[in-house]
Amino acid sequence: MDIGTSSKYKKVNEDTLFYKAAWRWHFYAGIFVTPFMLILAVTGMLMMYIGYFDGRDGEKVTVPVPPNAIMLTLQEQSNIALSTHPKGKLVEWIKASEPNRVNVFRIKDSDGSQSMVAVNPYNGKIVNEWLRRQGWYDLADDIHSDLLLGPIGDRMLEIAAGFAIILIITGVYLWWPKDRKIRDFLIPKLSLKGRLFWKEVHVSLGVYVSIFFFLFLLSGMSWTGIWGGKIFQAWSTFPAQKWDKIPLSSETHASLNYGPSAGMPWAIEETPLPASGSKLGVDGTLPNEAVNIDSIERLAQRIGFEGRYRVSFPKGKTGVWTINQDTMNSDAPNPFADKTVHVDRYTGHVLAKVTFDDYSLAGKTMAVSIPIHMGLVTIWNLIINTIICLSVIVLSITGVIMWWKRRPKDSGFKLVPPPIPSKLPHWHNAMILMLALSLFFPLAGITLVCVLLLDMFVLSRIPILKKIFK
Structure with missing residues (x-):
């Protein structure tokens, strides 16, 4: 064998070994990720369609518009809404998007519960009332956010999202054509039978949705507790220092959410609120x-708020009136028009205004990507998101089918992952990739390193475990 042939043989052998290693990582990531991705895809679709057809905060509730209609004042409407909860206090008004829609008032009761009261703006009758975050949309949202497990579920989903990114990277590597043209691999060969058929479906579909899936994962991770809350959002929040000489509260915008459901824009959630009580503004x-509430509504109209928007009532002695229009809340279909205005509760002066243009680059990215993630930007956005969710479901199911068909019939309860290569070429490249992942997604990176160490030094050396995982 000459030197050239030997080098070529060595290169092919190394590529084969690294391919097997990537396949093994892809397998283990898939084993962990599959149930979570199925849950996220199903609950995601439920939320999109419940929101589209039924709404989240009463935005779909309609009323007849009488001839020569004159609306009651908002003060009168709010008093009527509050009369049903005499021990409660008004915390938010959601303006009707159209003349034939209801105004919705959010009331916080003395026991901490919150109720939404829909009022007919023409005759003051209460059209509907419901407990906040107690509907089918909210159940799907809670499962989608933390699996109903609180912080533990949030961390599990964050790790799963990080592992799903590993799935995308290793999946593209496994698919990447070595000797043939890419276009030969973009059209699945559906004439194949058995496991090869399912592999064709899995691989081709995975390549087509990989970029969209990756963007979905990133935007979804912005809401997680560690990567989203402690790292990404903390570095990217709107700096309150831009509000020169405006007194600031110890409360942040997140305090206006009144619970786990985010209502304030992502880019300013961690920004301190202005404080009422000065002559500034x-x-x-x-x-x-x-x-x-009536003068605040007239102010909102004068400064450019149209359609549906929200007004948060002052919270505490230094609280402010906050007018907010945010695509994430289904207020408007254009995220570039998002805006938030704070008004002194005593003087009526405008203390601060934040628009899309004021956000950081990350804030602007999230302002656009979050409503897209939720399927709120046009009907086409909803359709595309549905296709992506269905694709994730198909990828998960075909992955399981491929694994099942590859298992030997006598494997019993063994997982039968792809074998560990005796030598791992390019290991330093893989370590650099894992280090980058660990730095960018700490929970996923730490978990990955632990799994790899467990695989190398425990699962492959303890006889009982070796039988299951080999």
């Missing part, structure tokens, strides 16, 4: 006009 409500 610019002209807001009209001179000699009482500062109440």
